[in-house]
Amino acid sequence: MRWSDNPWAIPLYGLAAALALGELAVVWLMLNPNVPPDYRAYYIDKTTTCLAQPVTAAYTLGTSIDFRSGGPDTRELLPCGWEGPTGDGMHALGESARLAFAVPTENLTLTLELTGVTLPGPRQQAVMVSANGINLGKAMVTPGKTSRFTFPLPARAIANGRADILLDLPDAVTTSPGQSNVRKRSIKLVMASLTPATTAGAR
């Protein structure tokens, strides 16, 4: 039987054509996502392993925050890139991690206590610290050893009453072949504080 002999042929072909057009339109939508920049960077372009989540960053200036288990609830200070807490601190996960502190706009000193992970990899873990795009300095963290690092935090690095601290972790290591970079390991955060610049601790 020829298709033209089938009285349903034209409606069926018409419906198929409509579906084909609809599916083609969805392919166009697929190729043109309309998403926020942080969504694109993490999920699509994969240019970051740290997808910042909304946090209040509630913090009292001058307080030392203990990030080990048993310490205070630090969820509101950790936008992304952390796992824990554990007994030896908050473990950085991926190639960067973020901290956020609601602070007054003035010159401050950032103090971090960091421990390097004891995994096969580089002799030391470099930690590049920046805030709102302004480079604050670099820490070299030794595996298995906890060290204290201080960084000057100028007032211009504080935006909208918040110090958004970015820790870039270029030496982070994977624990198994082919593992995703979102699971990379590098350092553990033991303590952090922000103090007015005049009362900065030892470097």
Next chain:
Amino acid sequence: MAIFEKSSAENLLAATATPVPVEGAIALPAAGPFDISGSRTLAYILLLPLFFLLTGLLLRFLAFRTAMPDADLTQYFDELCRWDCSWYVKMAETGYDRFPVPGRINAGNWAFFPSFPMLVGGVHALLPFPTIVTASLVSLVTTYAAVLAAWPLLGRDRFAYALYAAFMLSGPVSFYFTSFFTEPLYVLMTTLVFAQLARSRYLSAGVAAAILSATRIVGVFASLAIGLQALLDYRRNAGTWRGAIPALLGNPQLVLALFIAPLGLFAYMAFLYFWMGDALAFSHVQRAWARTIANPLTYLWQGFGNRPDAGWAPSSSQILAMAAASGLVLTGVLAWRRQWPAALFCLLAILIPLAAGLASMLRFMTALTPLTITLMTLLARRRWLFWLSLAAILLGAYTTTLAWFGGNVALV
């Protein structure tokens, strides 16, 4: 002998009692494999799965009492609901996440396909039970229906049918099919696709495939199975490949079926775009689970090489690798029996998830209907093997459910 044991031509002969009319060079059987003669056969088909449904409930409940002797009886359904099940419960109650995810995590629930949670959510709106109880009831009914629908694919072999019913409803991993995972609907729709293809009913196969593609991403490969079956049907009827494409395009039902089959996936993609701006969110969000695409054989090799720290029992990775390898072997059996559409569907439904790692491979393999049906037909060939398999299946329901309660990650 089962449908998946025969060539396409034999399938049609088994499925049809009257001559095959030909329309547009495509064979359309006049009588179907669901034609059942005799009330005793009908009673067997309907009551046997019901019996195994009850034994399954009993065996899983015994495992629950053994694992948690002090737990309240009403906790049974809650305790069976583990891993992805919790995601589905939340989805049935609150739908899809927006971005950023309200729970402030990277893992949005866009990874999970909508059809089964939607079905449960709809039924939940009508019944006064908690979501997980409703979901378990819907799963039981859906799996029962899937077993009934598999009767023609099992070649009306009572022994193979008994094993299949026992495996699905009272088997070692029956908790996948009776709590809240997408597997019940996935199995039912896969069964309907291939039952319809066995009769060269492309349009109804396409409708089942559309639901399948909204149930799990790999369901979309049923579209390819439909196209391949149409090609093979043409070759069988015409005796040549020449003129195949014009003849197939001249069949409006087939053309429509091919565009209907992936409709579930396309509809979900359109929804995701309008919901959050990314039609591929279900794929992109896999990054949050640290999934990386690699050679499936590499993952298999790594899985087999991941030995247990101590003892003789295989590691979780080895169990998952064995599940995937068994799936590939059974796919080879399908190909050897010239069941090309089913073999193609199974091959893609194994390799695509395997390219992202071994996670959940045991669950994926046990829900690949052509494979489980093929396995049951093999086990039903000898009477002693049948009884041994039945005993292992029923015993496995108890022991594996205990392992499920124990958090064995090979079962995730």
